[in-house]
Structures are given as C-alpha cells and as structure tokens.
Amino acid sequence: MTAPQRLAVAVETPQHAAIGALLDYASEQPLAPGTLVRVPLGRRDVPGIVWHRGAEHAASDAQLRPVAEALASLPPLEDAWRRLIEFTSGYYQRSVGEMALSVLPPELRKLDDTMLARRVAKLQRLPPLPPATPPERPPLTTEQAAALEALATSTQPALLHGVTGSGKTEVYLRAAEAALERGQQALVLVPEINLTPQLEARFAARFPGRRLVSQHSALTPAQRLRHWMLAHLGQADLVLGTRLAVFASMPRLGLVVVDEEHDPSFKQQEGARYSARDLAVWRAHDAGVPVLLGSATPSLETWQRVQEGRYRRLALTERIGHGVMPRVRVFDMNRLPKSKGSDAPALAPPLLEAIKTRIERGEQSLLLLNRRGYAPVLHCGACAWKSGCPHCSAWRVFHKLDRTLRCHHCGFTERVPRACPECGNLDIAPIGRGTEKLEEQLGALLPGARIARIDADTTRAKGTLEAQLAAVHAGDVDVLVGTQMVAKGHDFRRITLVVAVNPDSALFASDFRAPERLFALLMQAAGRAGRDAAQAAASEMWVQTWHPQHLLFGTLAKHDFAAFAAGQLAERKSAGLPPFSHLALLRAEAKTAEIAAAFLNDATALAEGEAGVGVYPPVPPSVSRVADVERMQMLVESSSRPALQRFLAGWLPQLLPLRARHKGLLRWAVDVDPLAI
Ligand code: ADP
Numbered sequence: 008m009t010a011p012q013r014l015a016v017a018v019e020t021p022q023h024a025a026i027g028a029l030l031d032y033a034s035e036q037p038l039a040p041g042t043l044v045r046v047p048l049g050r051r052d053v054p055g056i057v058w059h060r061g062a063e064h065a066a067s068d069a070q071l072r073p074v075a076e077a078l079a080s081l082p083p084l085e086d087a088w089r090r091l092i093e094f095t096s097g098y099y100q101r102s103v104g105e106m107a108l109s110v111l112p113p114e115l116r117k118l119d120d121t122m123l124a125r126r127v128a129k130l131q132r133l134p135p136l137p138p139a140t141p142p143e144r145p146p147l148t149t150e151q152a153a154a155l156e157a158l159a160t161s162t163q164p165a166l167l168h169g170v171t172g173s174g175k176t177e178v179y180l181r182a183a184e185a186a187l188e189r190g191q192q193a194l195v196l197v198p199e200i201n202l203t204p205q206l207e208a209r210f211a212a213r214f215p216g217r218r219l220v221s222q223h224s225a226l227t228p229a230q231r232l233r234h235w236m237l238a239h240l241g242q243a244d245l246v247l248g249t250r251l252a253v254f255a256s257m258p259r260l261g262l263v264v265v266d267e268e269h270d271p272s273f274k275q276q277e278g279a280r281y282s283a284r285d286l287a288v289w290r291a292h293d294a295g296v297p298v299l300l301g302s303a304t305p306s307l308e309t310w311q312r313v314q315e316g317r318y319r320r321l322a323l324t325e326r327i328g329h330g331v332m333p334r335v336r337v338f339d340m341n342r343l344p345k346s347k348g349s350d351a352p353a354l355a356p357p358l359l360e361a362i363k364t365r366i367e368r369g370e371q372s373l374l375l376l377n378r379r380g381y382a383p384v385l386h387c388g389a390c391a392w393k394s395g396c397p398h399c400s401a402w403r404v405f406h407k408l409d410r411t412l413r414c415h416h417c418g419f420t421e422r423v424p425r426a427c428p429e430c431g432n433l434d435i436a437p438i439g440r441g442t443e444k445l446e447e448q449l450g451a452l453l454p455g456a457r458i459a460r461i462d463a464d465t466t467r468a469k470g471t472l473e474a475q476l477a478a479v480h481a482g483d484v485d486v487l488v489g490t491q492m493v494a495k496g497h498d499f500r501r502i503t504l505v506v507a508v509n510p511d512s513a514l515f516a517s518d519f520r521a522p523e524r525l526f527a528l529l530m531q532a533a534g535r536a537g538r539d540a541a542q543a544a545a546s547e548m549w550v551q552t553w554h555p556q557h558l559l560f561g562t563l564a565k566h567d568f569a570a571f572a573a574g575q576l577a578e579r580k581s582a583g584l585p586p587f588s589h590l591a592l593l594r595a596e597a598k599t600a601e602i603a604a605a606f607l608n609d610a611t612a613l614a615e616g617e618a619g620v621g622v623y624p625p626v627p628p629s630v631s632r633v634a635d636v637e638r639m640q641m642l643v644e645s646s647s648r649p650a651l652q653r654f655l656a657g658w659l660p661q662l663l664p665l666r667a668r669h670k671g672l673l674r675w676a677v678d679v680d681p682l683a684i
C-alpha cells in the first residue's frame with residue numbers, strides 16, 4: 008500500500024483571510040493538479056481545486072484530513088489556467104482560492120462526481136456540427152491584410168485602431184479563422200452583454216461548422232455551466248463573452264480579441280477588482296498567442312504603450328464602403344440670447360432646424376444625453392429645500408412618468424411630494440434636464456414627430472431594448488433620445504444626425520478619466536451616423552457646449568484622436584497620474600465616517616516605507632454615503648508597478664487583525680488600478 012498523497016488545495020477563504028494560502032489535505036488516490044475536489048473545512052465540506060502536490064511523506068501527514076470527494080471525471084484545469092489565476096490573485100491581492108472559485112460556474116459545485124461524469128460523457132459525445140460551406144468573405148482591404156499579416160508574424164500585443172465601420176470585426180473574424188485552422192480556440196471579449204448577440208450572429212454566420220459559446224452574466228446557471236464545459240472540454244472553438252470570459256478554461260487557446268478595449272466595463276467593480284483587458288493581454292502573452300485590442304479611441308494606457316513601442320498599432324484609417332465619419336460641428340451655446348430665469352433651451356434653434364430637415368427627408372436623428380430621469384433634482388424656491396436622499400449624500404432624481412423621486416445610488420423611491428416638505432410651498436420646481444424631460448420638450452418642439460427614448464428606465468423589462476431597437480431599424484422612429492446605452496455598437500443605418508445635448512459636465516468632473524470617456528463616447532456616437540455610404544456625405548454630429556475652445560471638442564471635430572491623446576497624456580504626466588504612475592485605493596465602509604477614517608489611519612500606521620511608494624491621507628469619495636453606509640478611501644501611488652505590488656503584498660495581510668479593533672467597520676477592500684480616484 009502506498010502512503011496517501013499530500014495535496015495543496017485552493018479553497019474559498021473569506022475575503023482577505025490568509026492571502027495566498029493553500030491548505031494541505033491527504034488523498035489515497037493520486038490527484039493531478041487542477042482537479043476539482045470537496046474538502047473538509049471546519050465542520051463543512053467546501054469546494055476546492057488541487058493546486059499542486061505537497062511535500063511527500065512529511066512527518067505530519069498522519070494529521071492531515073483526507074479529501075472528501077474528488078471530482079476527477081472533469082479533466083483537470085490546465086496549468087495555464089492556474090497560472091492566470093495565480094497572477095490575478097497576486098496582482099489584485101486576493102486569495103488564490105477565492106479568485107479561482109469565484110470565476111468558475113457556480114453550478115459546478117452542485118454536482119457530485121457521478122453527475123459530472125454523466126455530463127462530461129454527454130458533451131464529449133456531441134457530434135461535430137455538420138460541415139457547412141462558409142459564406143463568401145469580402146476581399147480584404149490593404150490595411151486589413153497588413154494587420155493580419157502583422158498578427159501572423161508576431162505575438163506582440165496589437166492595437167487595432169479604427170473607427171466604427173473601418174472593418175475591425177472583419178479582422179477579428181479572419182484572425183479567428185487562422186487560429187481555428189491551426190486547430191486552436193479563439194476568445195473574443197466584448198464590453199457589454201447587449202453587444203454579444205450581434206457579434207455572436209456574425210461569428211456564427213462566418214463559422215457555420217464550428218461550435219461557438221458565450222459567457223456572460225445573462226445566461227442561466229445551467230447555460231453558463233454547459234458553455235463553460237464545452238470550452239473546457241475543447242468542444243467549443245469560439246468563446247465570446249464579457250469580462251468574466253477572460254477566465255474561460257480553453258486548453259487550445261490560440262487568439263485573444265478585446266473589442267472596444269477602452270471600455271470601463273472591462274474592469275470588475277466588485278469582489279476581486281480585475282481588469283479583463285489587462286488580464287487578456289497577460290493571458291495571451293503567457294500562452295504565446297496573439298492578442299488584438301480593438302478601438303476607435305484606445306485607452307490612454309494602451310495608447311501610451313504604443314508610444315513606448317511595447318504594443319504595435321495596426322491602423323484602419325478608412326471606413327469601408329466609402330462611408331465617412333460625420334462632420335462634427337461644435338455649437339457655442341454662449342451665442343444664444345440669455346433667457347431670463349428659466350433653463351436654457353434644450354436645443355439651439357439651428358439645431359432644431361437641422362432635426363426638422365432630417366425628419367422631412369425621412370432620416371433619423373439621435374440625441375445623446377447622459378442623464379436619465381426628468382430632472383436631477385427638485386428645488387423649493389421659498390426655502391431652498393432640495394430633493395436629497397435621506398440615505399445617501401446625493402440628490403434624488405425626479406421621474407415624471409411615475410411621479411417619483413428616485414435615488415440612483417441606493418434605489419430609495421418615494422412619490423413626489425405635492426408641496427415642499429419643509430415649508431409647504433406648492434411651487435417646487437425641477438432643476439436641470441434628463442432624458443425624460445428632453446423627450447417631453449421635443450414632443451412640444453416637433454409636433455407630429457415620432458420620438459423614442461432608450462435608457463435604463465425604458466429597457467428594464469426583458470426584450471424591451473430589442474423591441475425598441477427594432478422600431479428604430481424599421482424606420483418607425485424619427486428622433487431617438489438616449490443615454491450612452493444607444494451610443495455603443497448598434498448599427499443604425501438611417502441615422503444621419505447625432506447631437507450631444509449637454510456633454511460639458513465631464514470636462515470639469517473630479518474623475519481624471521472623464522475627458523477620455525467623453526471623447527470615446529462622442530466618437531462612438533458620431534460613429535452611429537454616416538454608416539450608409541449613400542447618406543454619409545450629409546451626416547453630421549453637433550455638440551452643444553459652453554466651452555467650444557476646449558481641446559476635446561477641437562480634436563473631436565478633426566477626428567484627431569492622436570492629438571487629443573497627446574494633450575491628455577501631457578496633463579496626466581505633469582499631474583503624476585496613470586499611465587505615468589500606478590495607483591491602488593484602499594476603501595473602507597463603516598457606520599460612520601470617523602470609524603472608516605480611523606481604520607484607514609491605523610492602516611497607514613502599519614505601512615512600512617517602501618522606496619517610491621506614497622500613501623495619502625484618507626478622504627471621502629465623491630459620493631461618500633450610500634444606503635446609510637459611510638465610505639472613505641486612501642490612495643497609494645508609485646511610479647513603479649513592482650514597488651507598488653511589493654508594498655501591497657507586505658501591507659494588506661497586516662490589516663486583517665485591525666478589523667476587530669474597529670467596531671462598526673463593515674468592509675474594506677483594495678482596488679488595484681482603480682478606474683476613478
Ligand atoms: P468595425 O468592426 O470596425 O465597425 P466591420 O468589420 O463591422 O467594422 O465592417 C464594417 C462593414 O464593412 C461591415 O458591414 C462589414 O461586413 C464590411 N466589411 C468589412 N471589411 C470589408 C471588406 N474588406 N470588404 C468589403 N466589406 C467589408
């Protein structure tokens with residue numbers, strides 16, 4: 008009889024408990040690294056993954072608890088997958104077990120080995136899809152061919168830089184085709200669930216004989232498990248999904264694509280706060296396969312890497328089919344006569360005329376306003392009462408349709424009061440304008456026009472977004488009002504006018520990435536117009552602004568991303584902001600701001616000096632109280648990524664015992680490479 012094997016197993020430990028720790032167990036049966044197991048922890052059995060073999064015949068082996076169950080019917084998770092998890096957990100400062108188990112399909116842990124064996128056998132018996140003749144592919148443009156040639160000759164990360172309609176997706180399709188022909192799998196990441204069906208349809212049409220699976224949060228748990236297993240077993244050749252899909256188990260990975268790589272949705276904002284874009288690059292590099300980052304407006308991080316020669320830029324400079332980017336006109340709102348007291352008009356008169364002309368011609372207009380609801384705040388002129396949220400440090404938004412005041416942070420909703428709750432004044436007035444009000448005003452300004460609104464409020468019910476988009480496509484809508492939701496991805500053929508109604512707030516936001524986001528949003532919105540060559544010449548984008556001289560609008564008007572990026576990067580450099588520095592935020596949530604600050608101050612006291620790492624004093628974030636929880640945060644900054652990593656790895660484990668000293672502290676977490684500070 009051979010001695011039991013000692014195994015180091017990754018289990019899900021509570022947040023921050025024993026960062027990096029694996030637990031040792033004994034197994035009679037030899038188990039390969041990557042095997043799923045159930046192991047006793049305290050009085051329960053918990054899921055785990057065999058990470059590596061422990062030292063054999065150690066003296067203490069007799070005391071080791073045995074593995075409760077080995078789920079050995081599932082082929083072990085690959086070394087490459089475990090390396091990705093190890094890197095992620097190290098970089099974002101989470102335990103390996105927490106990281107690994109949080110990215111596996113939850114259904115997996117409900118199965119015992121017998122059930123699993125049945126599933127695996129069933130999926131492995133799936134016949135290949137019937138061979139089908141792929142559709143005819145368009146001949147590549149010179150630029151597309153050059154991009155593909157570059158991809159075939161080097162695995163250096165590549166930025167595929169081109170506006171909407173410049174043929175990026177065609178490059179993804181051809182690159183995927185090359186990977187499939189090599190017998191490999193391709194992984195394609197998109198920022199939003201809404202964008203997956205379109206892309207899925209294009210890939211499915213191009214590769215009719217290949218199995219394609221999606222991975223995103225709208226799948227049912229059963230679908231998610233099935234899709235995950237198909238990729239893991241190598242039955243699926245293409246995996247398409249949102250940020251979560253970066254962790255798909257793909258034993259034959261041959262290509263990674265990140266579409267709209269600049270999109271903030273690639274950053275996970277809960278739990279382990281990872282960037283799927285950055286991990287995609289790491290994963291491709293580790294696997295020695297090409298990675299393609301596509302965007303019209305790359306993130307400044309990616310752009311800076313191109314400037315430094317670490318990434319290559321593959322440019323697609325023209326729209327396919329001679330579509331041109333619409334002419335951008337910056338309208339100076341200061342030219343409008345000052346209206347007394349009341350709000351400025353929603354639309355400058357020349358702009359209203361431009362919309363009317365479109366309606367007469369049977370063309371569509373898209374009005375972009377990134378604020379839903381009727382008005383962001385209600386106000387009493389008599390006593391200065393405002394519609395604050397009692398649970399948050401934020402205003403509640405007036406929604407006229409259902410006459411509610413709603414907090415967009417905590418969800419707290421009440422009927423709109425008839426009179427001022429403070430002084431009884433009957434004349435309480437909305438201040439500012441959201442999409443609901445814009446829609447109402449347009450109704451009055453454009454009698455007879457068919458106006459539709461798409462935002463988070465009109466698309467809450469399943470299927471409503473699709474129905475609304477279908478109406479736009481069918482030409483049943485003249486003017487579409489929407490938030491950033493409509494700016495992304497949708498291929499509206501009949502839109503020839505795009506209007507940014509009020510983009511100025513982003514120019515002066517405290518978030519240092521706000522201008523970058525605004526530029527991307529406006530370029531993307533502009534890309535909605537002029538996709539049809541026949542109408543391209545007449546397509547326009549209007550930007551209403553009180554700051555027409557701002558660099559952002561000047562470079563936007565010239566479609567000159569490089570000039571915009573150079574300006575922003577110069578500002579970032581002089582301010583010591585990313586990508587010229589590396590940041591982490593330590594966030595604390597507590598019953599009072601004092602408790603949160605006290606915890607962070609204690610944490611500061613434990614910070615050992617690491618050369619080149621700065622720890623700043625605790626400050627409240629821009630919305631400090633949400634749902635009666637007070638939040639404070641503390642910035643850690645370094646010009647050296649390794650120094651920051653070393654510092655965090657030494658510091659964070661010491662914060663665990665602090666918790667007990669701060670009654671009323673609810674949560675704390677670290678956010679490496681935060682989106683906003
Ligand atoms: P993007 O992803 O940059 O928005 P697409 O790849 O979707 O661009 O291309 C825009 C349109 O042009 C699509 O309808 C696509 O089928 C078509 N297209 C792409 N490449 C070519 C090509 N080389 N020849 C002809 N049509 C093309």
Ligand code: ZN
Nearest residue numbers: 387390427430
């Ligand atoms: Zn009042």
Ligand code: ZN
Nearest residue numbers: 396399414417
């Ligand atoms: Zn609230």
